[in-house]
Amino acid sequence: MLRYGWILLVLIVVGVLIATGTTKAQDAAGTPVTFSKDVLPILQKNCQTCHRPGQIAPMSLLTYEQARPWARAMKLRVIAREMPPWFADPQHGSFANDRSLEQTDIDTITKWVDAGAPEGDPKDAPPPVEWAADGWQLTPDVIVRGPEFRVPARPPKNVIEWATAIIPSGFTKDTWITSLEIKPSDLTVTHHICATFVPHRDNVKYYEWNWNESPRDEEGVATDAGATPFGAASGVDAQAVGAASGIGGGISCYVPGVQADDFRKVNAARLIPANTDIQFAVHYTPIGQEVIDRPLIGFTVADKPAEMQWVSYAISGASSDFAIPPQDPNYKSPPADAEFTTDVWLVQMMPHMHLRGKDMTYHLIYPDGRDEIILNVPKYDFNWQLVYNPMKPIFAPKGTRLHVDAHFNNSSANKFNPDPNRTVYRGRMTWEEMMSPFFSIITDTKTDPKTILKLRGQTRIDNGA
Ligand code: HEC
Known part of the structure; x- marks a missing residue:
């Protein structure tokens, strides 16, 4: 009996987690946060200058396949504001090349990761950035x-x-x-x-x-x-x-x-x-x-x-x-x-x-x-x-x-x-x-x-x- 009790409890916990995960993974309008639609544009704008082949970052973040294994690490690094690296005190001056993330971008990445980092519909993805060869x-x-x-x-x-x-x-x-x-x-x-x-x-x-x-x-x-x-x-x-x-x-x-x-x-x-x-x-x-x-x-x-x-x-x-x-x-x-x-x-x-x-x-x-x-x-x-x-x-x-x-x-x-x-x-x-x-x-x-x-x-x- 006890054993089944445990299983039930686990099922409930998992259920609650999935449920909160789903709510968290939806933006205010109730649409789920996906890589193609929401996350890729952030990576293109703020991360890919370094996270692509031939640049200083250790891994590329150009595609879903490349980014997926790094989802958790991305969440931790952006919440800690360690990525993208940016050190100017926002009280003094504003900068054309400021790559630091808006709080809403950090929230988007967090929601996406918490929802299990879904790809979504590849048709929603913006065209790839054309980097120099x-x-x-x-x-x-x-x-x-x-x-x-x-x-x-x-x-x-x-x-x-x-x-x-x-x-x-x-x-x-x-x-x-x-x-x-x-x-x-x-x-x-x-x-x-x-x-x-x-x-x-x-x-x-x-x-x-x-x-x-x-x-x-x-x-x-x-x-x-x-x-x-x-x-x-x-x-x-x-x-x-x-x-x-x-x-x-x-x-x-x-x-x-x-x-x-x-x-x-x-x-x-x-x-x-x-x-x-x-x-x-x-x-x-x-x-x-x-x-x-x-x-x-x-x-x-x-x-x-x-x-x-x-x-x-x-x-x-x-x-x-x-x-x-x-x-x-x-x-x-x-x-x-x-x-x-x-x-x-x-x-x-x-x-x-x-x-x-x-x-x-x-x-x-x-x-x-x-x-x-x-x-x-x-x-x-x-x-x-x-x-x-x-x-x-x-x-x-x-x-x-x-x-x-x-x-x-x-x-x-x-x-x-x-x-x-x-x-x-x-x-x-x-x-x-x-x-x-x-x-x-x-x-x-x-x-x-x-x-x-x-x-x-x-x-x-x-x-x-
Ligand atoms: C100016 C270049 C640059 C930009 C822009 C940049 N990164 Fe990085 N990133 C690096 C380098 C270099 C490393 C490896 C050194 C380190 O871990 O600090 C790194 C490491 C990381 C790691 C840790 C990898 C590991 O081994 O654990 C993650 C995750 C990451 N970056 C995510 C991002 C995300 C997400 C963005 C954009 C929101 C971003 N980075 C923007 C250069 C950059």
Whole structure:
């Protein structure tokens, strides 16, 4: 008897679960939530940029078959707001590339999963998004082969120093490029790849690596990091690299999770003079197995001159004073601070720090003294190097200052901290620190990019970072 009682109880419980499941799985109008109709559009808009072949996410979420096994994990990650990764404080600014989910989207995914993740009628599904081929984010008009890099399995001290190499751009006439994308062939080893345009020199040796050696102690920690400007390796024209922005509007980088620079979105372009060369500055991380990376760089080009030019800057607040004491949970870096000498519009920001980076805040201080926070990232996460594109370009009239503050957590409470008992100096490796608020502006094409920024205090240019 008892046994049948149990079975009955189980049946009732299951019945109740199914019943609540069904109610939960229906939206207000009473129609069931399905993958095809409700969930796929959310994935297309907010997830598939990364969750498709050739991108950084571990699995694709293009189809029902691909998404179904991940249903529960998706629910957990979206409720925790860990996916999609997005770190801008919503109180300051709104962003054109904001992929964070609306609460209603989170509710939809939750209801769908709670209902057993049904597919629904495939006829309800929106057409698949047409992604660029071969893992490109944008479809390039021109593709240039970058320098091949052999990443050793286990280098001495487990350190691979930064290296630079120069390649021909292939542009034989002055060219306005309207987007630029760097595409590594192996994402697992690529910490970053940055590209700048440098003047051609007759004695240049193409595709040859220059090593950016830092003196290191026996543990591999740099003892004199920052003695040379970042990215300016021996044999490379430091002036061309480090000058306010380099040729043709500065630096572009691949870092994990980054979006390619698309100047078309703000009707701008970058002028690449004929026969300019491209310098790659790379940092690879060993993974215990030899890997060869064969990066490509792709461009779209304009058929006529642009009216606005896009200029990217990498500045740094980490001067020689920068030193985070052991166990300090909230070290404040010297600020990065620069004044615009002409009217500009802010179009992109990318906070960059390393494992102890905690928060970063970008302010514009206008000539009338008004102080506006244009980006606040209160919980920086080194694993996500995201760019933030303001919804509309932010006007900064001549005389406006960009002022950036950042804090670092060198305590044991920081789970990414490799060693809380060490003083941490600026440096290029992830266990050293950087305080690099990257940003891009647009301005009229008559202004020489090298004259746009007046660095203040100890702020430095950080090209190649
Ligand atoms: C900017 C790129 C990016 C976007 C956008 C993104 N993801 Fe991810 N996702 C990743 C990466 C990289 C990982 C693996 C690292 C990790 O687990 O954090 C991941 C991991 C996950 C996982 C965990 C997989 C596991 O092994 O447990 C789930 C689930 C997930 N994503 C769902 C989503 C959903 C749902 C969306 C959209 C609402 C989304 N992601 C948007 C990059 C992204």
